[in-house]
Amino acid sequence: MITLENVSKWYGKFQVLKNCTTKVGKGEVVVVCGPSGSGKSTLIKTVNGLEPIQQGKIIIDDTEITNPSTNLAKLRSKVGMVFQHFELFPHLTILKNLTLAQIKVLGRSDEEAREKALSLLDRVGLLAHANKYPAQLSGGQQQRVAIARALCMDPIVMLFDEPTSALDPEMVNEVLDVMVELAYEGMTMMVVTHEMGFARKVAHRVIFMDAGEIIEDTSKEQFFTNPQSDRAKDFLAKIIH
Amino acid sequence: MTFNWTLFFQSTPYGDGIYFNWLLNSAMLTLSLAATAWIIAFILGSIVGIMRTVDSKILNRLAIGYIELFRNIPLFVQMFIWYTIMPLFLTGSFKEWFIQELDPDIQTFILVSIALGLFTSARIAEQVRTGIQTLPIGQRYAATALGLSKFQTYRYILLPNAYRKIVPTLTSEMTNIIKNSSIASQFGGLRELVGLITSMNDQTNSIIEILCVITITYMIINYSVITIMRFVEKKTRLPNMMSGG
């Protein structure tokens, strides 16, 4: 489904990604973790081309995104993304947040888009808020809306960039619950997160990154019970109290 | 010193009613000048401001050059250029029509409006740019990730939020454009509010009374614009937010 081959990226002279190679199969849930500044957020943003790369190859569903002839907009509409700071559009109601791209990018009719939006809002338990504006919702609610917004596009894969790290602690679980449900339904997911509970519960694989490199790329069981590198051991010791 | 406070209710020597009519006409002219220039300024300012934020070096440089050019020459000098020099570069039938058939007052009106519009557009461009650039970068990411094109991202996401954010500074540009339109009085005897002062003083020799009335008129216009724009700001403000954006 997703293939990354020797992906490298520089900001000026500073190399943020070093030869990252990995694969995410269909229906697989992969958690990416690592200390802050390790490049994990940058890595996930390269997957749908939000951050350009200077070297390497990224292939999604047989389409090479680094190929200049690729219709990026069309490809992106198939890749759902959820951001740390939700990034709902503040000037649009919740419903319009969900329908805008369906209408403008997928060319769905207003009615079709609305139905889809309402059914997904219902699914994340926020149907009653359809006509409110983002600022009228709590952080947890906004992030659930953001997930619904991405799902509206019928994505073949979902990317999550630290979806719970900007939330107050009491709101983390309502968002994780939605994500767990999504994983059980067989959605292909790539998740940057520190929530090791989530990783234990649903991840198939864990990628551990440090200083722009993929240090470990292994099964969940292996990662938690028997991490190979000292850096991963350090990291786990700090994050699991 | 004696004052003649009923001056504006006395008849003019031209049989066109009382001086108050003159005042109304001049106020209308001030507002039309400002409105015409505002339309030019808003459209060009938005285009140039957007050009400042796209990732094309050429468009960026062009926009910077435009802004620096129009904001570093005094408006009065720019009006001189438009009023005195620009008509000389007209050619052919357009020149004939513009210079010979068009009413001189309308000629002046057009030329000074363009000057005022371009001068103000450079300032609006800077505000539009700031409005767009101070939006969180994530908004751009989110729109792109949903598959929206660059044009759609600007049209549906960035611009509606940026404009909402800059309503207060646009308001002050609006009051500036009204005040700046007074410089038009120096060209072709245009009788907007400040132009009225000298021409009416020649008739009545009551400068202090005239100055008082014109000052009050400007204050009323200014106050009205601010009140209207405050209403606009309130209308466009999103629920549960301290300020738009």
Place this chain on the structure above:
Amino acid sequence: MQLFQWIADIPTLVMNNYPILLQGLWLTVRITFTAIVVGIIWGTFLALMRLSNNKILNSFAKIYVTTFRSIPLLLVLMWFYFALPQMIKHLFHLGPDADIGTSCAIIAFTLFEAAYYSEIIRAGINAVSKGQYHAASALGMTRSQSMRLIILPQAFRAMVPLLLTQGIILFQDTALVSTIGLVDLLGAAVKRIGENIGSTAEYSMIIFVAITYFIICFGTPRLIRKISYFKKG
């Protein structure tokens, strides 16, 4: 093209008439300098009045600033050019041809710009955090001491870029004094030289003034930035 001819004429015209141009530029500089210095001082007082608890001072400053900011500079100049001399001459029994126009124009200009400066300064003072006031009074400083020693220095440091921008705007505004017959740079070039020599000299002179203003307005902020950069080392 004629435009290039007019531009080509500029050096000769400038060389032949440089005394009056320099005189004009000198007046422009004098007005700018006076208005900036006195404007900032008077503007600071106005800002402090606006922030004071004294109702009379507060409303005086408020009315002053609102009035000056809602009317065009040209109108202010007319007040001071037409009305004020008339009143002064009436009060002091001066002859009708006593020339107080120039001083009146400079005063008008300064009072006008002070209203704009006061708003910048007020915003700057408000931007200094409340904690600084508390810290100063906790150390036993009086209100005026904490304003003078703690708040204003911080406020001014933060305001420098805005004050500079306003200074450039003010410099451009001075071009308007030629409308009331003063011979500033624009007045000297366009009214004195251009209209006297006639034909296309006026066009050359307008272009000359535009270029001069552009160079000064574009260059000064960059020059100042460079100097302050070198100073910091």
